[in-house]
Amino acid sequence: MLVRQPSLYPRRKPVPWQRYVAYVRHAEHRLARRRHPLAATIAGSIVLAVAGALFAQAVGVGIGAGVQDLSRSIADTLPTGLDSDLVLGEQPVVVSTAPILDTLPEFTKSNELFFEGRIPSFAIREDSAVAITLNGKLVSTLAIQPDGRFGGVPLTLVDGANTIEATLVEGTTEIAATSHTVTVDRTAPELKIVRPAAGATVEGEVIVEGRTEAAADVIVNDRAVRPNPDGTFTERILAPSGPLVIAILVKDKAGNETKTELGVIVSEVRAPTTGLALAISLDRALVKPGETVVAEIHAIQDGQLKPDLAVTLQVGVVTIGTYRTDSTGMARVGFAAPNHEVEDAAVVVLAGGTSARATLTVAKPTPPPTARP
Known part of the structure; x- marks a missing residue:
């Protein structure tokens, strides 16, 4: 018969659930006094979730966290700003009210750009708006729709890099911002054909070699070709004997294109010389x-x-x-x-x-x- 030895560390009774409710209410009261109204709303929801998780953990293991330990856990868990990290365990979760921009290009060949975006639902307030700046200058202040959408305003970009910033504001207070850079490039990419020469007679397989700018898309006779990091490219064409037209198209990230065509004569492969x-x-x-x-x-x-x-x-x-x-x-x-x-x-x-x-x-x-x- 097994006899259970008394533990050297006697187990404490779990903390009553009424204490957790009191801790949560106390934390909400402190947050409401020192935080922005919007932050208080977010923090209140987070406090309830954290307190519930801690209570479940305490009951599951049968160990009370204690008044000071629980208060410290809640205080350490809550973010200190609107865009701070919320830490649950060892994994940080970003709580952000920054505007979310719809997909914008990194490169374009047009100086006109229309854009839209949205505000997270928990950040929508009656007195909120979105300030749009282009290259450091205020362009427009947009109202936020009930569903959180904003935008539809055309922007006139300059050649080169353009920085677009959308800032959520309440009155004169800036809450959070999002920025994006768009580069305007209206120059057609360079294209140089190394071989074959126009009008050349090529025996058997035709090898096309050329050079363009880095990261450009290359198409040879309607076939996509992957260029090397330095912009050089090679394509092999098997064609019957006779005239062959080779069409090369290159397109850069902004959508600018350069095209060229050249003709060669394809001949049959001669048998190798013996003797x-x-x-x-x-x-x-x-x-x-x-x-x-x-x-x-x-x-x-x-x-x-x-x-x-x-x-x-x-x-x-x-x-x-x-x-x-x-x-x-x-x-x-x-x-x-x-x-x-x-x-x-x-x-x-x-x-x-x-x-x-x-x-x-x-x-x-x-x-x-x-x-x-």
């Missing part, structure tokens, strides 16, 4: 006898640049020498043109059983005509 391919180009196609010419040789193996390939250069029947391509598959060779005049001399590069050629014309300069006596 070894050579290419040669000359820095000049017409030179004087003995002048220096630079040949640029490129080698491609199976569609890739071919480094360290031995290539032989010939001019006509004369072998200039054998050279090796660098890491980029290129060899640059300088040689002297023939000492005699020749038209369409063959400059040939040979490697791996294949070749490529270019033509060179060597001609003496035409002497100036002699003056007749």
